[in-house]
Amino acid sequence: MRRSTLIFLALLALSTAAVTVMAGGGLISTSFVKTLGMTLCLCLAAVAMDLVWGYAGILSLGHMAFFALGGYMIGMWLMWARTEAIVVQALSGQPLPPTAEEIRQGIGGQIFGVVGTSDIPWIWSFAHSLPLQLLLVVLVPGLLAAVFGWLAFRSRVTGVYLSILTQAMTLALALYLFQNDSGLRGNNGLSGLQNLPGVSAPQEVTALWLFWASALALAGGYLLAAWVVGGKFGSVIRAIRDDEQRVRFLGYPVEGFKLFVFTLTAVIAAIAGALYYPQAGIINPAEMMPIASIYLAVWVAIGGRGRLYGAVIGAAVVSLLSSWFTGGRAPSIPLGFYTIDWVDWWQVLLGLAFVLVTLLAPKGIGGLFR
C-alpha cells in the first residue's frame, strides 16, 4: 500500500475519533456533526470524480445525478417505513385491526397527497424493503451509467462533447423529476429522511452513526480507488487519458475500460449520496441540476486531479468553506458605499480561487505536497 493511502486512512480515523469525542462532550453541535458527515460523503463523491476525470480523463458533468439517485433510492425506503409506522399508529385506535390494503392506502395518501394523488407509483414497489431498496441504490445508478456509457463510448464521443452529453443527461433527469407525475413527488422531493425508521435513539446519536458510516464508506471507497489506480489498470486508464488511440494500438479495448470506470464511479457516487441525504434530511430534483456536478469538478480541480487525496482535500476544504460562507456565519464587510455580503460574494471568491489555482497551481492543493 502506498504511503499516502496509509497517511490518509490514519488522518481519517483520527479525525473521526476526535469528532466523536467532541460531540460526546457537547463541544460541537449535532447539526455540525451532520455537516461533517455530509462533507465526508462529498469527499467520497470527489474520489469517484477523480477516478473518472483525473485518472481516466472523462470529464463527466453528471456524476452528481448518480449521487442524487442513490439518495432517492434510500430516501424512498426511509419515507415509506416512517410513514407506515405513522399510519399504523393512527389506525391502531380503531376497533378492527387495519388490513394491509388500508395501510397501503394510508401510506399512499400521506406520501403522495402533496402531488394530488394517493396512488402508489410502480417505482415504489420495493420501497417497503430495506435490502431491496439498498440493492437499487447500486443497481439504478449503475445501470443508468452502464447504458449511457455504452452508448456514448462505443460511438467514440470524447472530450467536451462527452461532457455536454453527461450534462444533458443530468439536466433531463432533473427536469423529469421536477414533474409531479414522475412518481417521486416532483419538486417536493422526499423529506423527513433524518428520522431512521424503527430507531428510537435521539438525533445526536443517529447523527454520529451516520457520521461513522460515512467515514467508513470514504475509507472503503478510497482504498478501492487506490487499489484500482495502483496497478496496471491505473497505468492503462492514465494512458487512455493521455492518448487513447495509442492505447488501442497496444491492443487494449479502450471503450471497455472507460465503461468500467464510468460505471464503477457512478456506483461509488450513488453510495455516497445514499449516506448523504439521510443526514441532509431532504432531497429534491434541484440537487441533480448540472451545477452540482460542475461544483464537484471544481472541487477536484482545486484539490488536485490525478491524486486521490487531492480530491478529498478539495471537496472537504471547499464544501466546508462554502457552508461557512453561505451559512451566514461569515461576517459581512462594510465598505461604506457597499457591504460585501458573503452569501452572494462567496461564489465570486470560489470562481477567483478556481482561476488562480488553474493558473498558479495546475496540480491543485494536493500537488503542493510533492
Next chain:
Amino acid sequence: MSALLEVRGVSVSFDGFRAINNLSFAIDRAELRAVIGPNGAGKTTFMDIVTGKTRPDAGDVIFGDPPRSLLRMTEAQIARAGVGRKFQRPTVFEDQSVFANLMMALNAPRNPFAVLRFRPTSRHRDQVQDLAEEVGLAPHLTRVAGELSHGQKQWLEIGMLLAQDPLLLLVDEPAAGMTLAEREHTTTLLRRLATTRAVVVVEHDMEFVRRLDCRVTVLHEGSVLAEGSLDHVTADPQVIDVYLGRG
C-alpha cells in the same frame, strides 16, 4: 505457404480524393519490406487501413493464420491479432515511467477485468528488464518517459513494440531525427526482427532504404507503381518519372 498480409484491391477516398486506389500487395511471414513513394502516395493511409484506423471503401485486407479479414475488427482486436505499429513521432506515455510503459505493452490479457487483477510476477519483471536492456534503457527504468531524449523515446517505443511481440510490424519513418549511429543500430534491429516476423518500413530516406537491403514497393497515387530490389525500382523509368526524377 500463403502470405501473412494480403491487401486485395483496396480503395479509399477522402472527400472525393482517392488516397488509395485499387491497391494490392502481399507480405510474407518473415520478410523485410520497404514502402516508398512521394508525399500523398498513400503510405500513411495504407498503414491506417491495416491497423483499423481507416475503413476502406472497397477491397479486403487478409491477415494471419488462419487468414482473417481485418476489416471487421477494431483497432484493439487487430493489435491483439498481431499487428504492431511504430509511429513517426515517438508516442510513449510521457506521464509514466519507462517500466510502466513497457509493462503495459507486454503481452498479457487485455480485457479490463484481467488487467484489474494483474499483478506483475518476477517473470514479467525479468521480461521488462530484458527488453529495456535490448533497447538500451535499462538504467532508466524508473524515470518518467517524458524526461527521455527524443532518441530514447524512439527506443522506448521500439521496446514497447517488441514487448507486444507482433507478427507484423509497421514502422513509419524510423530514421527521422536519428543520428548516424542510431540509424545503423535501427537497421540492424529491423533486419534481425525480420528473420522471425514481417516488418514493413515506410520511409522517405533513400539512403536508409539502401541500408535495409530488402524488397521495395513504390507507391504512387494510391497504388503500386513498381516492386523489386532497390536497384530494380530505381531503374524503372516510371519510378524515375514520378518520384526520383524530381530530385
